[in-house]
Amino acid sequence: MRKISHFIVIAFLLMGTISSAQTDMDAIMMEKNALCIGPMFGYSSWKNYWEGTLKRDNENLGKVSTTMYSVMGAYGITNKLNVLFGLPYIKTKASAGQLKGQKGLQDLSLWVKWKAYSKKLGQGRLSLFAIGGYSFPVSDYTADFLPLSLGLESQNLSLRGMLDYQRGAWFGTLSGTYTRRNNIEIDRDAYYTTEMHYSNEVEMPDVITVNLRGGYRNKGLIAEAVLENMVTQGGFDISRNNMPFPSNKMNATRIAFNFKYDMPFHPPLSLTGNVFTTVDGRNMGQSSGFNAGIFYVIDFSRKQKPTRESEKK
């Protein structure tokens, strides 16, 4: 499944994850009537985090880890229009201190990916994509338990523009995403950000993410390096020795290496995986981790075609 290249960049927000991205971050399309689906496992952890811009550890949290089990899939409505989904189950844990980790279903992500334009350019091919996403919590978890909450609870609408250029087996992809986050409701009816708020509603600042990736992409194998920068548009810093809050200004710069490998003996079956780490951040944990998945492509077209067809330009 060329589709789930990805980088589960599941933006590993300070502690917890906002799920985003699976194959919605790459330039690969499922062909019409083909479904790529499979389970993913992910683990990430951090010991250090940024309290505002101050990097520190916390002996009362120790190592904060997130374990994720998810199902993800992509389906080709047409060769140029795909829908994708992802649904993670999350477990959080702090290795020190007394706070109890949380577990439960997090957010369902839905994406529509449209290959809007594709043209031969020079020795290669240039493609443009427009991608829209929507994610929302599917369980009644609370965001107001950072760093151990399952997620940030907001409903998110994302709009992404993506540019891909492939020449031979080598490619580069650049995308920019604007994520609009709805306000959330927490269980208390007053809270302090940089001032008191007498409401259970919390304004969630929007997020802009820029993602640059490149590497090898050919029949049966994708290997790519990823650089991603996420910047929250607003929000506030964690004050000294305070706890994090969902509407903090959460920024992160991450690098990752992703691969996807189709089983030569049975190409519809593929393995994907990645490793990632956080090189800089603000109000977030310096998380590192990995994800791994097994995917299978089912072609619902009458006439069966080899999966590799889907990679043809």
Next chain:
Amino acid sequence: MKKLYIIPFILILLFVQSCSKDFTERNLEYPALQPASLDINAGTWKPILLTAPTEFPVAAPVATTSPDYIIQLNEIKSFQTRVSEQEKKAVNYWSAGAVLRWNEIMRELVALHNLPPYQNPDGTYPVPSPNNPLAYPQFPFANPPYASRAYAYVSAAQYDALVAAWHYKKLYNRQAPYVVDAAINAMVPKSDLPSYPSEDAVVAGVTTELLKLMFPGDQEYIQAKAEEHKRARLIAGANVRSDLEAGEALGKLVAQKFVARARTDRAGTAGGNPATWAQFEAECIARGEEPWISQESPKRPPMLPLFGKVRPFLFDSLTMVTQIRPPAPPSTSSQQFKDETAEVLYYSQNPTRERLRIVQFWADGVATTTPPGHWNDIASADFVSQNFSEVRWARNMALLNMAMFDAAIVTWDAKFTYFNPRPSQVDVRIKTLTGLPNFPSYISGHSTFSAAAATILGHIIPSKAVTYEEMAQEAALSRLYGSIHYRSDCEVGITCGNKIGVFAIQRALTDGAE
């Protein structure tokens, strides 16, 4: 076909542009204060520290026909010729009530300062210094006992200052500028209450003076609020400058009595020292009990271990020990203790969404207004609908906050008399659903605060007495559900809190306001 693909993106764009993220904050919706009664005889109500409402003199005002007064009216008129949107907003904000707004400001300062200091490199903890409030760790660490004391002193002082103000209002009977001069526009509801000295300026004066002691590093913010407040009253046509000046001066004088009490109430030494910390532990072991140990890393000294020695408002320390101090908790070697610990473990391992909601709603942990602040918010929302006069607002807030301050003293006395370990200390399987407070378990502060608050609030608004009692029960159980307290801590806390609330009711019945 391609055009169809665009539809979702157009929808997204529309969504992004059309949906505002603005939301309503309930305290900004409060209407202008229109007291059901002027409480014109409140000058006869029993003050808390003042010997008499006349203890501090207020000079007779100039006549409303005097040239000096005309100049003051003209000042208002010049303000009213052009009132900016920002000024209108300030007038509306402050019109909800001086006691209310200053209570909110104080809560905000508590939330800002309710952060435990970060440790030193050697694993010890720095102590905030009132003499150097802006250096890290900033002064104060507005933890629940500290906050309860700040709320109590400010509320009690506001009450005494307003009792004095009401005495002089009735004595001098100078009407508000919008009554004296029909050309002055009343931007707030008109009242027949004499405006000299200004009750708003009294509250601003007494509060700013006390906040110098309680929040010495935030003077710029506090002074800016006071200036905005006084200016709003001028712009509103509700006070002339001499109303404000007389009120502010009176407020500052009354504050001094409370500052003097605060300096000698033993709160300054409540932090103790390594010798006292060790002594609590040794005494507990000598009684054959398992002592409390800090579960923070590095181990943090217990919060204000000598706060139980602080002077209460509603009773004396001897009464506290003989009539309110609870009996010893179940022995750490008893079957009851084991059973109660097992119950905590059950709640730790079996959280439900509803119990988590309760834990979160009442948590009032770091960077919040603390449990006393939460009850101030609950009281404020209800007092708004009662249309109390400023002096009755202050009286009721004083009763509430003196009760909760005394509840903090009783709680801390019990905690350090018994030095009982937290559930997660005796059973490592117990993980907590809220922050674990760094002081002994018995009795629960939340329970004691809440019961004291619910009891006096139920007296003030009898129709809500049952509701308040239910809220207090929920607040108490939230600590069991959060797995940081045994059931005994909560139940005995409720009992103690109720007793303290009854002391507040006894005062309420005899202060002349009912």
